[in-house]
Amino acid sequence: MQKSVKILGVTVLILFIITSAVWYAVIREDRGGKLTVSFLNVGQGDSIFIDAPSGRQVLIDGGSGRSVLRELSNVVPWYDRTIDVVIATHPDQDHIGGLPEVLSRYKVSLIVESSVKDENGADSAALEKAVAREMLTGAQRLVAKRGQIIDLGDGAYLEILFPDRAVTAVETNTGSIVARLVYGDTSFMLTGDSPQSIEKYLVTLDGSTSFDIAQDKPLTTSGNGLKSNILKAGHHGSKTSSAELFVGFVGPEYAVFSRGCDNRYGHPHKEIVSLFERFEIPTLDTCTEGTITFVSDGQNIRYSK
Amino acid sequence: MAPLHTEVAYGDTIRVEGKLQIPENFETGKDRTFDYPGYLAKDGILYQMSFAAIERLSENDGNFLKAWTIWSKQKYLAGLARALSEPQAGLAGGITVGDKRGLGEELSQTFRTVGLTHIVVLSGYNIVVVVEALMRFLSRFPQTFRLSLGVFVAIFFAAITGFASASSRAVAMATIAILGRATRRTYLASRALGLVATLMVLWNPYVLVFDPGFQLSVLATTGLILFSPLFASRLSWLPSKFGLRDIASATLGTQLAVIPLLLYQNGQLSLFALPANLLALAVIPWAMFLSLIASIFGLISGIVAPIFGLPAYALLSYVIYVAKAFVALPFSALSIPVFSVWWLMFIYALLLVPILWKHIKG
Numbered sequence: 151m152q153k154s155v156k157i158l159g160v161t162v163l164i165l166f167i168i169t170s171a172v173w174y175a176v177i178r179e180d181r182g183g184k185l186t187v188s189f190l191n192v193g194q195g196d197s198i199f200i201d202a203p204s205g206r207q208v209l210i211d212g213g214s215g216r217s218v219l220r221e222l223s224n225v226v227p228w229y230d231r232t233i234d235v236v237i238a239t240h241p242d243q244d245h246i247g248g249l250p251e252v253l254s255r256y257k258v259s260l261i262v263e264s265s266v267k268d269e270n271g272a273d274s275a276a277l278e279k280a281v282a283r284e285m286l287t288g289a290q291r292l293v294a295k296r297g298q299i300i301d302l303g304d305g306a307y308l309e310i311l312f313p314d315r316a317v318t319a320v321e322t323n324t325g326s327i328v329a330r331l332v333y334g335d336t337s338f339m340l341t342g343d344s345p346q347s348i349e350k351y352l353v354t355l356d357g358s359t360s361f362d363i364a365q366d367k368p369l370t371t372s373g374n375g376l377k378s379n380i381l382k383a384g385h386h387g388s389k390t391s392s393a394e395l396f397v398g399f400v401g402p403e404y405a406v407f408s409r410g411c412d413n414r415y416g417h418p419h420k421e422i423v424s425l426f427e428r429f430e431i432p433t434l435d436t437c438t439e440g441t442i443t444f445v446s447d448g449q450n451i452r453y454s455k
Numbered sequence: 456m457a458p459l460h461t462e463v464a465y466g467d468t469i470r471v472e473g474k475l476q477i478p479e480n481f482e483t484g485k486d487r488t489f490d491y492p493g494y495l496a497k498d499g500i501l502y503q504m505s506f507a508a509i510e511r512l513s514e515n516d517g518n519f520l521k522a523w524t525i526w527s528k529q530k531y532l533a534g535l536a537r538a539l540s541e542p543q544a545g546l547a548g549g550i551t552v553g554d555k556r557g558l559g560e561e562l563s564q565t566f567r568t569v570g571l572t573h574i575v576v577l578s579g580y581n582i583v584v585v586v587e588a589l590m591r592f593l594s595r596f597p598q599t600f601r602l603s604l605g606v607f608v609a610i611f612f613a614a615i616t617g618f619a620s621a622s623s624r625a626v627a628m629a630t631i632a633i634l635g636r637a638t639r640r641t642y643l644a645s646r647a648l649g650l651v652a653t654l655m656v657l658w659n660p661y662v663l664v665f666d667p668g669f670q671l672s673v674l675a676t677t678g679l680i681l682f683s684p685l686f687a688s689r690l691s692w693l694p695s696k697f698g699l700r701d702i703a704s705a706t707l708g709t710q711l712a713v714i715p716l717l718l719y720q721n722g723q724l725s726l727f728a729l730p731a732n733l734l735a736l737a738v739i740p741w742a743m744f745l746s747l748i749a750s751i752f753g754l755i756s757g758i759v760a761p762i763f764g765l766p767a768y769a770l771l772s773y774v775i776y777v778a779k780a781f782v783a784l785p786f787s788a789l790s791i792p793v794f795s796v797w798w799l800m801f802i803y804a805l806l807l808v809p810i811l812w813k814h815i816k817g
Contacts, residue, residue, distance in 0.1 A: 171765060216541075220559055223540035228768055231537070231758040255536050257758050276462070 171229070178227050179205060185306050185333040189382065189434075189442040190221040194410030194417070195244030198340060198382070199225045200331060203448075204303025208235040210329070210340060212248030219251055221441060226256075235260045235300060235308075238277065239342030240326040241268040244386075250280035258284055262292045262300070266317045266325025294327045305448065306333040311352055312344065323385065324348060330378060334448025339378035339400050343385040349396035352376065357399050374399055379451045380444055381405045383426075383433070387418020394425060404432055404444075404453060411437040463509060465525050466517030473507035483721045486793045490665060497661030524614045528552055531750050538753030538764030539746075543771040547746035549575030550739060553616050562775070568788045569781040570710065570728030571735055574774075579625025579672060582612050584740045586629055602633045620655065620662055620669035624676070627651040644680045648673070667720060671713050678712025679705055681810050697737040706732040715802045724789040727781040734777045742770040 181203045190197040192213025199222065200208040207226070212218045226233070233256045238246045241264075250273075253261075261281050268274040285291060292298075296314035301307050308329050317325035326342030341349070356375035381402035384391025386409040397405075405426050409417045418435070426433050434442045434453070445452050463469060478495050480488040495501070515522070532554060535544045545557025555563060555575045566572050573580060586605050593601045606629075613619075613626040628647045635642035652673050655662060662669040687704035694700070710728050718724060725731075745767035752763035761768070781787055 167765075171762075216557065217559060219541040219557070220545075223542070226540070228540050228765075229761045231761060254533075272462075 175227065175229060181205060183304070183447060185331075185336075185446040185448075186225075187331065187338055187380070187444045187446070188225050189406050189408050189436055190218060190225070191436045191439075191441040192217045192221055192248065192408075194386065194413040194415075195247070196239070196342065196382070196386070196408045197221065197248065198408075200302070200308075201225065202302035202304065202306045203333070204306070206234045206302045206306075207232075208237065208300070208302065208308065209233050209252065210237045211239055211245040211342070212236075212252050214244045214247035216248060216251055218248035219255065222252070222256075224441065231255070232257045232259075234258070235262060237262040237294070237327060237329070238264070239340075240264050240266055240322045241271055241274040241277065242322050242343065243271070243273045245342065246277050247273050250276045253277075253280040253284045257287065258289050260290045260292060260300075261285075262294050262327070264313060264317060264325045264327045265293050266313075266320055266322050268322055294329075306331070308332075311356065312348060314355075323390075328352065330376075333446050336446040336448060336451050337378040338380045338382070338444075339376065339402065340382050341384040341391070343388075343391065345385070345390050346393035346396070349384065349391065349393045353393075353395050353399050376400050379403050379446075381431075383407050383418065383422065385417075386413070386415070387422050388415065389419035389421050392422045392425060397425065397429060397431070402431055403451065404434055406442055407433060407435040407437070409435065409437055463511070464514070466515045466522050468512045468514075468516050470510045470512055471504060471507050472510075473504040475502045475504055477501075478503050487720070487722055489720075493661070493665035494667075497659060497665045521614070524611065528554070528615050530754065534750030534753035534760075535746065536753070537757075538749040538760040539768055539771070540761075542775060543768050546575065546771045546775060547742070547749065547767060550581060551743050551746050552612075553581070553619075553622070562778075565778050565782045568723065568725060569731040569778050570725035571731055571774075571778055573675070573709075574735065574739055576621070576668075578621045579628070579676065581743070582609055582622060582625045582629065584743060585609075585612065588740065588744070598637065602637050605633050606630050620666050621672035624648075624651055624655065624669070624672050627654075628676070644676075648676050648680065670716060674712045674716060675709040678708040678710070681708070682711050682806075683708030685809070685813075699733060699737060702733055702736045703729070706736070711806065715799055715806075718791050719794065719796070719799045722791045722793065724791055726786055726789060727784065731777055731781045735774045738770050738773060742767060742774060745770060 181201065183203050185203050186201040188199045188201075190199055190213070195213035196211040197213040197218050198210040200210070202208070209222075213221075233252070236249065236252065236258045238249055238261070240246075252258075261284065263281075281289070281291060294310050294313065296310055296312060298310040299307050300310075308331050310327060310329050312328035313325060323343040323345055324347070326344045326348070328339075328341045328344050328348070331338040331340060353376065376396070376399040378400050379402060381397065381400045381404075383405045387407040407418045418433075423433070436442060443454050445454055478492045478500075480491055483489045492501075495503075531552060532548050535547050536557075538544075539547055542558055542562050545555065545559065545562075548554040548557055553576050558566070558575060563572075563575070566575055586609050589608055590601060590605055593604065609626040609629045613622040616622045628644070628651055631647040631651070632642045632644075655669065683704045686707040687700070690700050690703050693703055706729055714724070749760070749764035749767040753760040756763060
């Protein structure tokens with residue numbers, strides 16, 4: 151082969167690859183009006199990835215270590231190095247352990263935290279350091295407070311239900327951020343490790359209100375502000391969470407246990423498993439299913455394997 | 456064992472409080488245990504500590520050269536992390552500098568099952584690829600400069616692994632080969648291996664019995680020297696494109712030499728090691744080169760780095776795909792029951808018969 155022919159061939163090949171990559175990105179970036187929520191398989195711990203219809207992305211918690219990076223690669227395309235919002239529900243290792251690595255690899259615009267602190271925690275200190283570094287490149291930092299709405303565009307939003315005050319002095323689980331993700335008529339209840347006391351408190355706050363804050367109109371379909379299609383069972387299915395009253399008010403189609411197989415806490419607790427059985431709420435488990443993904447078109451939620 | 460995010464760096468002087476324990480053997484398969492205390496003892500480690508609380512007393516007390524080596528490795532890995540996603544970044548770190556933390560337990564196990572682990576730990580293979588590429592790249596420069604740079608880079612790579620057995624052996628042998636070329640003497644790989652292995656055992660006698668890295672590395676090299684030529688002469692039907700014929704004979708030779716020991720140690724026989732290595736090794740030198748490019752752009756080009764990492768990403772994904780495809784096949788690994796060390800000796804003695812036969816005849 152002549153040298154010029156070879157160069158021509160290589161150039162055409164490179165251009166072809168670049169064109170394919172661009173078209174791949176164009177197709178990948180069109181969400182088709184769908185919201186995707188993935189409960190990532192990070193072992194014992196929580197990590198929830200939200201891909202909004204507008205293309206905005208939210209990561210709630212990051213599991214205990216590096217495994218979240220491998221899981222993120224499955225839900226974020228290879229060329230995408232940005233996540234719009236990262237939420238750390240509370241500073242326990244199984245929720246924030248992987249977040250410093252996430253912050254160092256992805257450019258994050260907004261970091262939301264609870265005001266609860268873990269003073270001597272190594273993970274908490276590492277996260278603090280990573281957040282400070284991220285803020286140098288323009289990230290904003292926000293302390294979560296009830297009433298805040300994080301607008302994800304095209305009708306999807308996250309509403310913060312708890313904490314409703316400064317929780318600097320409480321135990322870390324109690325200070326967990328509780329958020330409800332809403333898109334059209336569909337919603338997800340994400341409670342971190344909140345204990346039953348907080349769940350019951352939320353029932354008194356939201357159980358009877360029938361008001362949709364973002365739409366500024368009464369909710370006609372659900373009847374209460376906690377009603378959600380999907381509930382992440384609090385604290386990985388521990389019996390310290392999932393109060394019967396709260397689960398009843400949320401009334402989900404599915405409950406999700408985000409936990410590792412053979413965890414030393416015995417999550418999910420058999421009482422909680424039987425509670426969901428009694429309510430005839432099917433449960434999904436990241437230990438047996440791996441990453442659990444739901445897709446919402448605003449009217450219905452589909453569980454996709 | 457301290458929490459994951461404890462801030463400790465090389466060169467720190469620390470004060471540790473915790474519970475001292477004597478290390479224990481752990482199981483590596485049915486009825487097989489790994490002599491962990493012996494493995495740690497080879498590096499002079501006699502105790503482990505749990506629930507450790509660490510207090511840093513001072514910093515930068517270490518050796519300047521060591522600190523610099525570690526710093527450059529970490530910079531390089533940070534570049535990879537920005538240009539590639541996981542597990543591709545982890546694999547890139549494995550094939551270039553032997554850092555396999557990013558690979559994760561599941562994928563590490565996959566590579567073990569299909570007989571590809573040697574590419575993700577810094578074995579001699581990776582160092583040879585780098586040194587050879589460097590020699591070709593510098594072919595126009597004066598020989599003394601080329602050869603001394605070659606030795607320097609080889610030693611740098613061994614330092615990156617903390618002078619682990621396999622890489623030390625490779626570097627020592629490469630250095631002997633380069634010196635041989637510089638002084639125009641004949642280089643006999645078998646003698647170099649004998650000399651290096653003997654010196655390593657004299658330096659630290661523990662490696663002979665307690666360091667699988669040393670054992671496998673020496674055996675694999677022996678296989679490469681003794682068995683591979685025998686296979687090569689019978690593989691003329693294979694195309695020589697992409698170095699396939701060389702890879703096949705090298706894989707067959709090294710596998711034949713290490714399989715008995717691997718079977719003795721963990722009882723897993725990789726049935727698809729040959730096709731997996733043929734398909735994966737053909738692209739490894741390119742994957743290494745493109746990973747280096749990806750890391751450089753990762754360090755300088757911010758969030759558009761993945762675009763420059765795309766070629767590396769594609770090749771690394773291909774290697775991962777090959778490993779996963781073979782592990783999904785039925786019988787990807789056979790389990791062999793425990794057998795006595797005397798059988799192991801007997802098998803190795805048997806393996807030497809054709810070599811001796813050829814020697815006597817020739």
